[in-house]
Amino acid sequence: xxxxxxxxxxxxxxxxxxxxxxxxxxxxxxxxxxxxxxxxxxxxxxxxxxxxxxxxxxxxxxxxxxxxxxxxxxxxxxxxxxxxxxxxxxxxxxxxxxxxxxxxxxxxxxxxxxxxxxxxxxxxxxxxxxxxxxxxxxxxxxxxxxxxxxxxxxxxxxxxxxxxxxxxxxxxxxxxxxxxxxxxxxxxxxxxxxxxxxxxxxxxxxxxxxxxxxxxxxxxxxxx
Numbered sequence: 001x002x003x004x005x006x007x008x009x010x011x012x013x014x015x016x017x018x019x020x021x022x023x024x025x026x027x028x029x030x031x032x033x034x035x036x037x038x039x040x041x042x043x044x045x046x047x048x049x050x051x052x053x054x055x056x057x058x059x060x061x062x063x064x065x066x067x068x069x070x071x072x073x074x075x076x077x078x079x080x081x082x083x084x085x086x087x088x089x090x091x092x093x094x095x096x097x098x099x100x101x102x103x104x105x106x107x108x109x110x111x112x113x114x115x116x117x118x119x120x121x122x123x124x125x126x127x128x129x130x131x132x133x134x135x136x137x138x139x140x141x142x143x144x145x146x147x148x149x150x151x152x153x154x155x156x157x158x159x160x161x162x163x164x165x166x167x168x169x170x171x172x173x174x175x176x177x178x179x180x181x182x183x184x185x186x187x188x189x190x191x192x193x194x195x196x197x198x199x200x201x202x203x204x205x206x207x208x209x210x211x212x213x214x215x216x217x218x219x220x221x222x223x224x
Contacts, residue, residue, distance in 0.1 A: 006221055008161045009102050010112040010152060010184065012170035013120065014049070015192025017095040017127040017209065021048045021171075022193075023085035028055070031077035035069060045193070049172030051114045051145020052077070082122060089126035092191045094210025096128045101213055103132065107221065111136035112155035112168060112178075114145035135159060146174040152182035167203075167220055169212070176201040185220055187212065 015021040025045045032039045039059055047055045052074050056065040063070035102109055109132075113120055117138045124130040135158050142150035156163050168179035171192025179186035180201055188194075188202035189209065199205050203220055206212040212219060 006107070006165060006167055006185075008108040008110065008156070008159045008166040009221065010110055010155045010166055010168040010179070011099070011133065012168070012172075012175050013111060013113055013115070013123045013127065015092075015171035016169060016175075016189055017092055017099075017129060018123050019090050019092055019191070020085075020123060020126070021045070023089060024048050024081060027077045027081035027085060028059075030080050031073045032060075034076055035073050037073070049146060049170075049174040049192070051139070053145055078116070078119065082119065086122050086126065089123070091127045091129075092189070092210075093208045094213050096132070098209035098213045099129050099132045101216060102221070105221070108159040108161065109133060109135070110155045110159045112151045112170075113137055114139050114142045114151045146172075147177035147181070149178050149181035152178050152184055156182065156184065169209075173198045173201070187220060 011017060025041055025048055028044045029039055029041055037060060044059060047058055052065040056063050056070055065071060065074040099109060111133055113136060115138060120136060120138055124133060137151045137154045141154045144150050152168055156166055163183035166184045168175060168184045168186045170176060170186065171189050172194055176186040176188055176199055186202045188199040188205045190205065191208035196205055
């Protein structure tokens with residue numbers, strides 16, 4: 001049986017469409033500090049791309065993001081991020097142009113995220129794609145965040161396509177693993193800060209959305 005042509009593209013947001021990974025890291029470090037915890041920027045930075053439900057117990061095994069002091073820290077992180085960092089976020093190179101090109105090719109596009117809805121809306125505005133992307137998974141749709149496959153599986157269902165007719169575009173090893181576990185081909189971009197070794201499971205790796213757009217005809221999306 002012939003493999004389906006690519007008909008859908010699942011899009012990560014943080015680090016993929018908007019340059020927000022460092023901002024998230026700073027927000028976590030500052031939120032922890034507000035409650036007397038000293039955590040290193042580098043320790044948190046390598047975990048950005050996971051949901052807070054996974055990041056927090058990795059950094060501080062005695063805390064959970066949904067209860068007690070852990071929840072207070074998580075809530076503070078959100079406030080710091082939205083108030084101090086979100087207003088100055090910038091799109092990654094070519095973010096809007098890539099989304100427009102994908103849609104012009106007739107590909108179905110959907111955000112694959114486990115972010116909270118209000119944060120996601122803020123990120124999409126910062127990426128200048130809020131008027132283009134309307135279908136999305138959020139924290140409310142998933143039981144477990146990346147690298148669990150939940151966000152990818154839900155996104156695939158939202159656009160009513162089989163997994164092997166979709167491609168996932170992300171910037172972290174957690175995106176790549178999540179896509180693989182859901183049976184979706186992963187394409188990675190380096191603009192989120194990970195090197196090729198960390199993104200090794202991806203079918204192809206590009207510098208950023210602009211680089212993928214420039215090579216769209218040679219990419220897995222050329223079958224769309």
